[in-house]
Amino acid sequence: MFGTSGIRGTVGEEVTASLALSVGRAVASEGYERVVVGRDPRASGAVLLDAVTAGLRECGAEVIEVGVEATPTIARAVGAYDADAGVVVTASHNPATDNGIKLWTPSGKAFGPEAREAIEERLASEEYDLRPWDGLGAKRFREDATERHAATLREAVSIEEPPEVVVDVGNGAGGITARVLADLGCRVETLNGQPDGAFPGRPSEPNRETLGTLMTVVGETDAAIGVAHDGDADRLVAVDETGAFVPKDVLLALFAREAAGEGDRVAAPVDTSLAVDDALAEVGASVTRTAVGDVYVAERATAEDVTFGGEPSGAWIWPDETLCPDAPLAACKLVELVADRGPLSALVESVSTYPIERSSIEVADKAGVMERVAERVRDRYDDVETLDGVRVDAGEGWFLVRASGTEPVVRVTAEARDEARAGELAEEATSIVAAATE
Template sequence: MALFGTSGIRGPVGETVTADLALSLGRALGVDCDRVVVGRDPRASGEFLQSALVAGLRESGTDVVDVGVAATPTVGRAVGWRDADAGVSITASHNPPEDNGLKLWQPSGQAFDSEGQRRIEDRIESGAFEPAAWDGSGSIETWDARARHAEAIRSELDCEAMDSRVVVDVGNGAGGVTVDVLQSLGCHVETLNAQPDGAFPGRPSEPTPENCRSLATLVGAGDADIGIAHDGDADRMRAVAGDGTYLTGDVTLALFARAAAEPGQRVAVPVDTSLAVADYLAEIDVGVEYTPVGDVYVAEAAEAPDVAFGGEPSGAWIWPAHTLCPDGPLAACTIAALDADRSLAERIAEVPTYPIRRDSVDVEEKGAVMERVSERIRAEYDDVTTLDGVRVDLGDAWFLLRASGTQSLVRVTAEARDEARADEVMATARDCLSAARE
């Protein structure tokens, strides 16, 4: 049984994610936890999933700290703040409203690693848990962790006050703590989609360029200095410059990493990150550490003492000095502070951008095909990484073939520093995949 993907358990409510699963997860987690922090995003299904999860925990004798509707990073951080053994966010993050999920957190703020996930899966599959005695059930208390999260972000920012005009698109999610912090720092804040609503009526939850058109238009046409967008649980953050330019994930990653890292340090990034990030950081003698795709893997790499920052171009940003949980509100306030010091429009003009090609190919038996791809490529190329799929570094370019974690697809990505070379490398990557399918 493989319940966990790269971002916890996630899928359609009533099919993959059920109250029965939440109950079993609570029982399995309660085997070795005395206290667990629980919170959820605004999805209506989160109410009964949380009730089932809490029932399983308390039946096991585990005390529960209920933080209610809260951003996922609020839950992740609260585990350490409340001296708990674990945390659970009931969320499907940026997925559509018909989905929900359960993501587990360690006291460090890092998501459960592969070993921890397997331990929970094994217990659920085998039913290896026992209820506590009739008089040993766990307690439950409610706690406002949002105020503590806001206080933590203010203490971590390298600024005292900002007289900036900021538009925050909360996405009908749980990221209102961003507004709290920015207002407390003196910013003039205008909100979009600020009412929590798990149906996400204002826009789809994922803050893509298409879904953030209203934000970009409002910022570009008005007098705002910067725009911020979150997904449903606010673990992700995307930004819009004062001229209405939506920042790509790679550019955002480059800006955060450059601000966080000192010469000789490294930043952790997934294998599908643009070559432009490495080039931009090399200017100040900062290296990159490649990881599999998924914030849990970026967080694992960010535990190394010389890694100052970790990020995914999808919008997850990690400052290991503060927490190993992707913290969208911290990222929002950090990028607002960067803009207040020097405009994002000026900063992004300094980051190189290269042509990148992406494709998804329907592939039956993707596992077997990827094994043949790996064998063929390792025999032909010298600089090959198999952290997540097969990535080939050609010096002036790279390509990646990676099986989708949820669909019968192989993702094909290629990048170079000029258009013709990018097309050439993409053709090579496609040829490698075609040969492995024969």
């Protein structure tokens, strides 16, 4: 039920008030006595938040409600309010038809596999610690979550010559970014700034295809940079001063190179580009690879020598600040970088990129196919990693075969420093998958 990003699905089908009530009951029954709750702007979120709050209180938990806020604002509030856990009702970058539930620890890290499994077992058994009439948990509201988060963002950066910035909030909960950048002295233009869970301005997921307006506005004005969030502002992507979309692997490389130094490591998932490895090699740092999912990146980021963690999806983690992907923080860090180092386009050009090929193969039995793929790969290659799917390091390139978490397909990714070699690796990987389906 819980993926790496929590529960998500279509409202009225996979995601219902009944499910939210049960999740609240399960969290409280697992001993989380004080819980921060909040949501993104989706209309269905109000009903689901009421339900999860009722479940928490039914089983004796004290609930601190912060209302409609960015996910990192809510996640940071867990520790700030001395709570034991946080519940965010959000479907992040999914369409308006969806909603979901994500659970957070006081460190800002999402619930890990063991904690999620405990909640799932409660849901399956329906064993809840329901309290009598005089044992119900209290609820109170806190209205200072945004200001607390904003204060930490202002302290996290120093911008001597604030540039002009365009912020595309995407009708989501990330308005804090525009507010803080303005506080820091930037001239800020906001797009799609009105919270609206129907996402009328553009689809919730920010990418090259959905950010046409942002790219045009930045390219035709004096803005030094454009930034964009998804519905709950746990993702950040960027547009340079020419209006060009910044590739996500390149953005990861820029953040990583800035955060790391000699001997440091950066946590990134198994599908991360060689561009990040090479950018870190320039400063004497390296990549430590994780399974796909910000919870795994955050877990690795707890290691003493890991100074940054990121996913090409747009999730960025500075462990000294928080273990939650904090897109408003990432926006401030990126604006600081541009103000200090010069045009974003030049920074992008300083990162070497390589040919990468991606494909999806429909299969009937993902688990069986992946088991056979792993056997064939181990027999054929020396440097094999099975942390998440099957990844082969081929020296000047690599390929990854990984089962989709949501579709009946196996995904193949191949990258190399040479285009011909990238094609060869993609063909090798595809042929292995084809043989494993026979």
